[in-house]
Amino acid sequence: MGSPNLGLPIVFVSVLLAGFVPNEFRPTAFGYALAVTPLCPMLRIQSLTKRYPTGDIALQSVNLDVPDGQVMALIGPSGAGKSTLIRCINRLVEPTSGQIYLNELELTRLGSAQLRRARRRMAMIFQEYALVERLTVMENVLSGQLGYVNFWQSWFRKFPQGTVDEAFRLLERVGLGQFPDKRADALSGGQRQRVGIARALLQNPNILLVDEPTASLDPKTARQIMRLICELAQERGLSVIVNIHDVPLAQQFSQRIVGLQAGEIVYDGPPSGLTERALTQIYGEEDWNPERESEADESPALAGTAGERQS
Amino acid sequence: MTQTTLPGRQWSPPNLIENPWIRWGLLIGGIIYLVLALLSVDVNPGRIARGMERGGQILVGFVQPDFFSRRDNIISGLIESLVMTVVATAIGVVISVPIGIGGARNLVPLPVYLVCRLVIALSRTFQEVIIAILFVVMLGFGPLAGVMTLVFGSVGFVSKLLAENIEEIDAAQVEAIRATGASWMQMLTYGVLPQVLPRLVGLSLYRFDINLRESAVIGIVGAGGIGATLNTSIQRYEYNTASAILLLIIALVMATELVSSAVRQRLQ
Amino acid sequence: MPVLEKGSEKVWQKRDRTQALLSWLGWLVGAAVVLFCWQIIADNTNWSFVADAPEQASHMIARGIPPNWGYLNTLWQPLWDTLNIATLGTLLGVAVAIPTAFLAARNTTPHPIVRYIALLVIVGSRSVNSLIWALLLVVVLGPGVLAGILAIGLRSIGFTGKLFYEAIEEIDPNPVEAVAATGASAAQVLSYGFWPQVMPSIFGVSVYRWDINIRESTVVGLVGAGGIGIQLQASINILRWSQVSMILLVVFLTVFVSEWISASVRRLLI
Numbered sequence: 014m015g016s017p018n019l020g021l022p023i024v025f026v027s028v029l030l031a032g033f034v035p036n037e038f039r040p041t042a043f044g045y046a047l048a049v050t051p052l053c054p055m056l057r058i059q060s061l062t063k064r065y066p067t068g069d070i071a072l073q074s075v076n077l078d079v080p081d082g083q084v085m086a087l088i089g090p091s092g093a094g095k096s097t098l099i100r101c102i103n104r105l106v107e108p109t110s111g112q113i114y115l116n117e118l119e120l121t122r123l124g125s126a127q128l129r130r131a132r133r134r135m136a137m138i139f140q141e142y143a144l145v146e147r148l149t150v151m152e153n154v155l156s157g158q159l160g161y162v163n164f165w166q167s168w169f170r171k172f173p174q175g176t177v178d179e180a181f182r183l184l185e186r187v188g189l190g191q192f193p194d195k196r197a198d199a200l201s202g203g204q205r206q207r208v209g210i211a212r213a214l215l216q217n218p219n220i221l222l223v224d225e226p227t228a229s230l231d232p233k234t235a236r237q238i239m240r241l242i243c244e245l246a247q248e249r250g251l252s253v254i255v256n257i258h259d260v261p262l263a264q265q266f267s268q269r270i271v272g273l274q275a276g277e278i279v280y281d282g283p284p285s286g287l288t289e290r291a292l293t294q295i296y297g298e299e300d301w302n303p304e305r306e307s308e309a310d311e312s313p314a315l316a317g318t319a320g321e322r323q324s
Numbered sequence: 325m326t327q328t329t330l331p332g333r334q335w336s337p338p339n340l341i342e343n344p345w346i347r348w349g350l351l352i353g354g355i356i357y358l359v360l361a362l363l364s365v366d367v368n369p370g371r372i373a374r375g376m377e378r379g380g381q382i383l384v385g386f387v388q389p390d391f392f393s394r395r396d397n398i399i400s401g402l403i404e405s406l407v408m409t410v411v412a413t414a415i416g417v418v419i420s421v422p423i424g425i426g427g428a429r430n431l432v433p434l435p436v437y438l439v440c441r442l443v444i445a446l447s448r449t450f451q452e453v454i455i456a457i458l459f460v461v462m463l464g465f466g467p468l469a470g471v472m473t474l475v476f477g478s479v480g481f482v483s484k485l486l487a488e489n490i491e492e493i494d495a496a497q498v499e500a501i502r503a504t505g506a507s508w509m510q511m512l513t514y515g516v517l518p519q520v521l522p523r524l525v526g527l528s529l530y531r532f533d534i535n536l537r538e539s540a541v542i543g544i545v546g547a548g549g550i551g552a553t554l555n556t557s558i559q560r561y562e563y564n565t566a567s568a569i570l571l572l573i574i575a576l577v578m579a580t581e582l583v584s585s586a587v588r589q590r591l592q
Numbered sequence: 593m594p595v596l597e598k599g600s601e602k603v604w605q606k607r608d609r610t611q612a613l614l615s616w617l618g619w620l621v622g623a624a625v626v627l628f629c630w631q632i633i634a635d636n637t638n639w640s641f642v643a644d645a646p647e648q649a650s651h652m653i654a655r656g657i658p659p660n661w662g663y664l665n666t667l668w669q670p671l672w673d674t675l676n677i678a679t680l681g682t683l684l685g686v687a688v689a690i691p692t693a694f695l696a697a698r699n700t701t702p703h704p705i706v707r708y709i710a711l712l713v714i715v716g717s718r719s720v721n722s723l724i725w726a727l728l729l730v731v732v733l734g735p736g737v738l739a740g741i742l743a744i745g746l747r748s749i750g751f752t753g754k755l756f757y758e759a760i761e762e763i764d765p766n767p768v769e770a771v772a773a774t775g776a777s778a779a780q781v782l783s784y785g786f787w788p789q790v791m792p793s794i795f796g797v798s799v800y801r802w803d804i805n806i807r808e809s810t811v812v813g814l815v816g817a818g819g820i821g822i823q824l825q826a827s828i829n830i831l832r833w834s835q836v837s838m839i840l841l842v843v844f845l846t847v848f849v850s851e852w853i854s855a856s857v858r859r860l861l862i
Binding site for chain 3: 357361376403404406407410414445450451457461467471570
């Protein structure tokens with residue numbers, strides 16, 4: 014799996030010692046380059062390539078700039094590398110080559126401690142919500158702050174009061190104010206995704222990486238969730254990369270669309286520019302006219318060489 | 325929403341047990357028990373200090389296993405263990421089938437069910453070694469007592485799991501056979517057995533493993549097998565031989581476990 | 593399913609001829625092996641003892657009923673020891689098994705070599721019965737409860753460790769990924785991503801093993817490692833069958849109660 018082998022020696026040897034040191038005070042080589050100049054993009058990807066050990070090439074020399082505050086939708090058939098691209102950014106999947114910069118910080122060069130610090134600034138929202146089912150809503154939301162507290166604080170659930178206040182505010186905002194102590198597995202799909210959103214925002218990120226947020230939801234809930242993500246992103250001025258199957262939904266909610274096909278960018282432009290030709294380029298031959306529903310991923314001729322890790 | 329969020333609203337994770345009396349009662353009771361239990365452990369430092377020397381001898385013996393000086397005893401012990409396991413598993417499974425069927429509530433009337441479940445409970449309650457002692461008293465030292473012990477243990481194990489398996493079978497298939505006007509025996513052979521047969525074979529193989537492992541132990545109380553050889557070697561302070569025997573037991577157990585799990589996987 | 597043509601008739605059989613032959617052959621070989629093994633056992637058996645067995649058994653039962661109720665008073669202490677051996681032994685075993693299992697599980701091990709070492713520990717502990725552990729420990733530590741606790745603990749490491757690491761390998765990786773993506777440290781990923789998912793099975797398996805250990809701890813006394821087994825051994829040696837039956841009754845009830853506790857705790861956890 015993409016999650017790195019957790020460096021367990023750290024757990025067994027140094028938890029007791031290091032556990033008391035909050036991440037803030039751990040030595041890092043990098044200061045935080047938060048002074049964002051309007052000229053430099055929030056996220057810059059340069060000739061990113063990912064080859065899986067099986068030999069499948071998921072991404073091939075991808076170049077992409079995402080400016081501050083932009084909502085960008087990533088579309089493309091299954092196996093085109095959308096999921097891999099998103100996971101390369103926070104390095105849940107290790108890129109094979111290329112560079113990724115977040116606010117001029119080169120993510121691809123960070124050691125594991127620095128990577129953890131950097132990950133706090135990149136929040137992720139998942140297709141299957143990826144909540145810890147047996148924990149409560151509040152615990153799941155608070156887990157967004159794990160990068161900011163030390164081990165024993167998180168083990169005994171002693172989060173700073175400011176964090177708890179913020180978590181309550183976020184829960185109200187996503188419409189779950191009344192069940193902080195409900196267990197995550199007792200919620201509906203839409204509610205779970207709202208918890209996922211609250212968890213992501215509690216990280217206080219600069220960028221949201223959103224992986225198929227609506228694929229497991231019914232159409233109405235899907236729109237509500239997309240709207241919520243975009244509203245929140247706008248309120249906080251976040252950049253968003255959302256990887257999505259549903260083309261109409263992508264067109265409605267994003268400011269920019271990037272089409273990925275077999276690991277390469279084949280379309281990059283405004284939602285209005287997605288002509289029939291552009292769609293054919295991304296998804297292959299298909300009668301696009303009747304109703305562009307989200308069948309794109311079912312066209313078998315194109316279900317690519319499948320290097321993509323499906324979540 | 326009735327509750328508006330105020331800054332400073334406290335939050336702590338919900339407790340596993342709601343009632344504070346029960347929660348604290350269990351916690352304090354647990355701690356008291358632990359303290360009492362630890363206090364009851366009689367540690368005799370003098371004896372342990374003396375024992376350490378022997379512990380050293382055991383360790384030295386164990387890194388130098390000696391397979392040869394008692395070769396004949398070891399071989400005959402191993403063969404006896406294997407032989408006991410084969411016979412006991414075969415007899416045990418044959419007895420387990422009727423008891424397992426009788427222990428399935430969906431096939432038999434209540435009295436039969438209760439009797440069979442009682443047999444199962446009796447067989448499962450007592451550790452094999454206790455049963456072995458009783459059989460040794462009745463039948464004298466030797467492998468026969470061991471076989472009887474293992475049969476007794478196998479019956480409880482296999483019938484219980486078989487009965488549970490039968491209770492979980494697909495009722496629709498049984499109903500379909502019943503609907504053809506089949507007798508009880510026909511229902512059994514056509515509706516039930518095909519569904520549980522693979523599982524029964526799997527269980528028998530699994531029990532074979534367990535029996536082999538147990539056969540190494542019941543020898544300690546005189547019920548034959550490699551356990552007797554092991555016990556003798558430890559009592560004679562021949563730790564090199566004991567080490568060799570233990571290694572052989574581990575190897576044998578692992579080999580049968582590999583074979584049986586491979587077979588069980590193929591059956592599924 | 594073959595259909596044979598016999599003249600104009602079609603005869604249906606479950607198996608064709610070779611299959612039927614093979615199946616018969618299989619049964620025949622199986623039966624021969626069992627009979628051969630039985631022969632070996634029969635040769636090593638002193639049949640005059642066996643002929644005497646029914647009389648011995650009826651003798652035992654006659655002298656064992658009724659149980660010697662007065663003997664119960666001397667059994668409380670050994671029973672308490674037995675309980676402690678099982679409980680402390682289980683705690684010890686589980687305490688070692690949890691870190692071992694995390695080292696042995698494919699998705700949490702720091703390195704394949706560490707994984708193999710952890711697996712070796714688990715297999716080694718599983719393969720040696722607690723009575724054998726007890727036999728060795730009594731030599732080193734002297735007779736007593738301590739040897740019993742360690743013997744039970746050593747055996748429990750393998751049993752629980754195996755089930756633990758299987759549970760760890762079966763977890764849903766998505767929440768783990770999500771927790772890692774927040775910038776959590778490795779220890780935090782374990783405590784938030786893994787622990788809530790494996791905690792129920794860790795508790796369930798531990799309670800289950802405790803129940804088994806109650807049974808096991810009744811016999812470690814036979815080799816001197818404390819508990820009610822010492823009394824059992826002594827009573828059998830002097831042929832006091834009314835005491836033996838009393839002990840067996842007590843063991844039966846203890847095991848019954850522990851099984852009930854274990855089953856209800858496990859039901860609560862699901």
